[in-house]
Amino acid sequence: MDFLQQFLQQVLNGLTLGGIYSLVALGLTLVYGILHVPNFAHGAFYMAGAFVSFHLMTRYGVNYWLAMAGSAAVVAVLSTLAERLVFHPLRHHSGLHPMIAAIGMMLFLEATAQLIWGADFQRMQSPYSGIVELGGLTAPVQRLLIIAAAFLMMVVLHLFLKKTVTGSTIIAMAQNRDGASLVGIDANRVAMLTFAIAGALAAIAASLYAPINLVYPAMGNLVITKAFVIIILGGMGSVPGAIVGGLIIGFAESFGAFYISSDYKDIIAFVLLVVILSVRPQGLFTKGVR
Amino acid sequence: MKYLEGRIGWTLLVLAGLVFPFVTGNDYHLTVMSTAYIFALATLGLNLITGYTGQFNLAHSGFMALGAYVVGILTVDHQVPFWVAFALSGVITAVVGLPLGFVSLRLKGHYFSIFTLCVGYIMFLVIEKWESLTHGTVGIIGIPAPTGFGGYVFDQPRALYYLVFAFLVVGAFVMHRIVTSLLGRTFMAIRNSDELAESLGINLARNKLLSFLLSVFYAGLAGGLYAGFVRFLGPDLAGTHHTFEMTTFMLIGGIGTILGPLLGAIGMPWLSQHLQFLQEYRYVVFGPLIILLVIFVPNGIVGSYLAWKARRASNEAKKLAAPKAAQPVNTTAPQGGATHA
Numbered sequence: 068m069d070f071l072q073q074f075l076q077q078v079l080n081g082l083t084l085g086g087i088y089s090l091v092a093l094g095l096t097l098v099y100g101i102l103h104v105p106n107f108a109h110g111a112f113y114m115a116g117a118f119v120s121f122h123l124m125t126r127y128g129v130n131y132w133l134a135m136a137g138s139a140a141v142v143a144v145l146s147t148l149a150e151r152l153v154f155h156p157l158r159h160h161s162g163l164h165p166m167i168a169a170i171g172m173m174l175f176l177e178a179t180a181q182l183i184w185g186a187d188f189q190r191m192q193s194p195y196s197g198i199v200e201l202g203g204l205t206a207p208v209q210r211l212l213i214i215a216a217a218f219l220m221m222v223v224l225h226l227f228l229k230k231t232v233t234g235s236t237i238i239a240m241a242q243n244r245d246g247a248s249l250v251g252i253d254a255n256r257v258a259m260l261t262f263a264i265a266g267a268l269a270a271i272a273a274s275l276y277a278p279i280n281l282v283y284p285a286m287g288n289l290v291i292t293k294a295f296v297i298i299i300l301g302g303m304g305s306v307p308g309a310i311v312g313g314l315i316i317g318f319a320e321s322f323g324a325f326y327i328s329s330d331y332k333d334i335i336a337f338v339l340l341v342v343i344l345s346v347r348p349q350g351l352f353t354k355g356v357r
Numbered sequence: 358m359k360y361l362e363g364r365i366g367w368t369l370l371v372l373a374g375l376v377f378p379f380v381t382g383n384d385y386h387l388t389v390m391s392t393a394y395i396f397a398l399a400t401l402g403l404n405l406i407t408g409y410t411g412q413f414n415l416a417h418s419g420f421m422a423l424g425a426y427v428v429g430i431l432t433v434d435h436q437v438p439f440w441v442a443f444a445l446s447g448v449i450t451a452v453v454g455l456p457l458g459f460v461s462l463r464l465k466g467h468y469f470s471i472f473t474l475c476v477g478y479i480m481f482l483v484i485e486k487w488e489s490l491t492h493g494t495v496g497i498i499g500i501p502a503p504t505g506f507g508g509y510v511f512d513q514p515r516a517l518y519y520l521v522f523a524f525l526v527v528g529a530f531v532m533h534r535i536v537t538s539l540l541g542r543t544f545m546a547i548r549n550s551d552e553l554a555e556s557l558g559i560n561l562a563r564n565k566l567l568s569f570l571l572s573v574f575y576a577g578l579a580g581g582l583y584a585g586f587v588r589f590l591g592p593d594l595a596g597t598h599h600t601f602e603m604t605t606f607m608l609i610g611g612i613g614t615i616l617g618p619l620l621g622a623i624g625m626p627w628l629s630q631h632l633q634f635l636q637e638y639r640y641v642v643f644g645p646l647i648i649l650l651v652i653f654v655p656n657g658i659v660g661s662y663l664a665w666k667a668r669r670a671s672n673e674a675k676k677l678a679a680p681k682a683a684q685p686v687n688t689t690a691p692q693g694g695a696t697h698a
Contacts, residue, residue: 105467156652162466163413167608168651170601175644182638288597292478295471303467334482337475344472345460 075204077321083210083279085317086217090272091290092297092309093224094265100241100304101261102154107169109269110291111176114284116142116270117277118180121191131194135274139267146266147259155258173287180284193278213275220271221310224264228306237261241304289333296340315339374522378515387514389626394525395583397622400603401532401615402575407604408613409536410568411548412462415600416473419480420573422595424450424580426484429497429590439503443581450577451570458569462562465551474597481595496591503585517586524582525619528575533615535571544568548613605647611659620658 091113098106119138123129129137153172157165195208228234239247240257248254273286280286297316301308316336324332378387403417424446431442461472484491491497502512503520511517535541543564546554555561584590606625611617629639654661 103467105471153648153652160651160655163407163411163612164651164655166413166467166470167604168648170604171644171647171651173644174598174601174640174647178638178640178644182641289478292474296475299468299471330486331482334479334486337479337482340472340475341460341479344464 072204073325077325078318079204079206079210079214080321080325081314081318082214083317084320085314086214087272087276087313088290088293088297088317089310089313090217090220090268090275092294092301092313093221093306094268095291095294096298096301096304096306096309097237097241097261098265099298101237101258102150102158102165104154104165104169105295106154106265107166107291108149108172108176109265109294110287111173111180112142112146112266112287113269113273113290114180114287115145115176116266116273117191117282117286118184119270120274120277121189121282122184124191131274135271138274139270142266142270143263144266146262146269150258150262154262155255177284177287184284186284189282191277191282195278207279209278213279216275217272220268224268225306233260237264293336296336299340300343371526374526375519378518384514387518389630390623391514391518391521391586393623393626394521395579395586396599396603396606396626397619398525398528398582399576399579400606400618400622401528402572402579403600403603404607404612404615404618405532405535405544405575406568406572408607408618409541409548410544410565412565412569413470413604414473414569414572415470415597416457416461416477416480417572417576417603418597418599419477419595420450420454420576421580421583421599422484422590422592423453423480424577425584425590425594426491426497426580427577428581428584429500430490432501432584433497433499439501439585443503443578443585446581446584447574447578450580451574454570454573455566458566458573462565462569477595477597477600481592481597484595485592491592494592496589497584498589500584500588500590502588511585521582521586524578528578529615529619532575536615540564540567545613605643607657608647608650609657611657611661611663614657614659614663617657617659 091109094112095106095109098104098109116138119141120131120134123134123137124131149172153168154165157168193209195212197208199206199208199211226234228238236247236252236257237260239250239252240254240261244254247257293316294313297312298305298309300315301310301312316339319335319339320332323335327335377390381387399417399421403414406412406414427446427449428439428442431437431445432439437445457476461469461476464472485493487493488495502510502517504510505516511520536544543554543559546557546559547561547564547568551561580594583594602625603622606621607618608621609617609625610619610621650657656664
């Protein structure tokens with residue numbers, strides 16, 4: 068029984084981590100699908116999302132959910148601006164230049180956050196600090212909330228992409244740029260929309276995760292690197308791949324931290340990637356050469 | 358400008374470097390300059406794999422830290438003489454780079470960059486967490502200064518400056534020989550197009566790996582010098598921000614040139630010195646600067662100058678060619694008419 072409890076506890080942790088990672092990876096994979104640019108600044112958007120929520124809650128006493136919505140809106144605007152001002156002018160350049168520009172943007176956002184909020188670690192309060200007991204299994208409410216909200220967001224995103232015309236334009240653009248243009252899809256509009264969605268998802272993920280973690284300017288770095296691992300595993304540009312990959316990494320980390328070593332838990336994702344790509348350079352779920 | 362190109366220009370630069378300690382009377386300036394030289398050496402390495410071979414390696418600072426830790430661990434914990442440890446710093450970095458390069462270079466473009474980003478992170482985390490070997494976050498303290506012949510010790514700023522400078526000059530010269538050789542042309546062919554290079558009979562995997570190994574060898578040596586120069590090491594050296602910084606140097610000076618990365622790596626720290634009131638906020642200025650450069654001056658200072666020169670040369674060639682091309686038409690037309698008549 069004891070073993071089973073510990074096991075279920077790790078499943079719960081895995082779902083929490085996996086949900087957060089999936090939300091971040093989804094934004095990254097959508098952007099990659101449209102622009103074929105690895106957006107290194109995506110982690111900085113995640114960080115900005117946490118700070119905006121934190122700011123709204125501590126400075127203006129805004130309700131947790133409203134703060135999350137506000138931060139999603141702010142980061143969506145930020146992300147769209149990045150597309151307009153940085154990636155759009157570079158759309159005809161080779162692979163190297165947009166990557167470096169994305170890094171420049173990441174460094175800028177981090178330094179700006181540090182300028183505004185300082186380099187210190189901040190703690191964000193959640194109104195949901197209770198603990199639920201379920202048959203010997205203890206679950207902090209915030210964790211259950213993360214799981215519920217993350218999977219709700221995934222369902223909403225799925226319905227948006229599959230059931231609405233606007234959502235379909237994103238999929239069409241990702242599948243074939245020229246074809247999408249031929250049927251009258253405005254490439255600029257789709258690119259902006261995609262960046263806005265990616266930014267909002269990152270902000271929501273950060274706001275959900277922040278109460279059980281810390282808020283600081285470099286908080287996005289580790290998350291974004293893991294999100295890259297996830298979308299490489301899941302196939303870059305693939306939406307289901309991002310969700311499955313996020314859960315794989317989430318579970319690998321929670322079980323690895325518990326059964327192997329919590330010191331090295333942050334390495335697990337990368338070792339997994341290195342091992343998998345050494346055996347299968349094309350990733351787990353994709354076909355064809357890179 | 359023409360006089361300053363080629364050998365004369367390089368000689369002048371070396372002379373300037375030699376005279377610098379006599380011009381500045383300030384040890385602090387010497388330290389800033391020596392640190393800049395060490396990072397310039399590492400940036401030359403990054404430039405070989407990224408600027409000349411077209412593979413953006415984001416684990417570069419990890420390899421630099423590896424070289425530094427080889428020197429730190431061997432000299433402090435195992436009492437190995439500095440120069441033996443230093444020689445090993447380059448070799449061990451290349452040995453570790455061999456399997457890592459082999460695995461990562463099977464991936465192309467973005468995948469290679471993201472993969473090396475992860476490799477760099479692993480290197481950073483291993484250095485930070487493997488306390489029994491690397492002393493973890495405490496770092497390695499008390500690395501001995503490099504020794505010279507007959508008991509001489511490089512512990513004065515001026516002596517260290519010349520030592521580091523000598524390595525940079527040799528490093529830049531060797532790099533110049535590499536990129537102007539057939540091997541360098543091979544790397545550039547790979548940068549310009551994988552498929553085209555392969556169809557010319559170039560072995561992609563072997564040449565990419567060779568470029569990668571040479572590149573990390575430079576990083577390892579630069580790290581070894583860093584350990585002997587700063588004499589204190591922390592895991593921070595492996596942080597990705599150092600790779601990003603070196604990328605900025607390379608980009609500002611001119612990617613895929615020798616002079617460009619040197620200019621960037623030596624000029625930028627001086628610019629930072631003047632922006633010292635910004636300190637850790639310098640990326641509030643430099644971040645947008647990087648973006649603007651990438652958009653408007655994608656070839657950097659040296660690259661833009663070369664492009665301007667090439668444009669001018671082709672314009673002049675056109676001017677010279679134009680009257681010559683016009684002449685035969687004028688002269689042959691009447692002749693042709695004459696033979697008909």
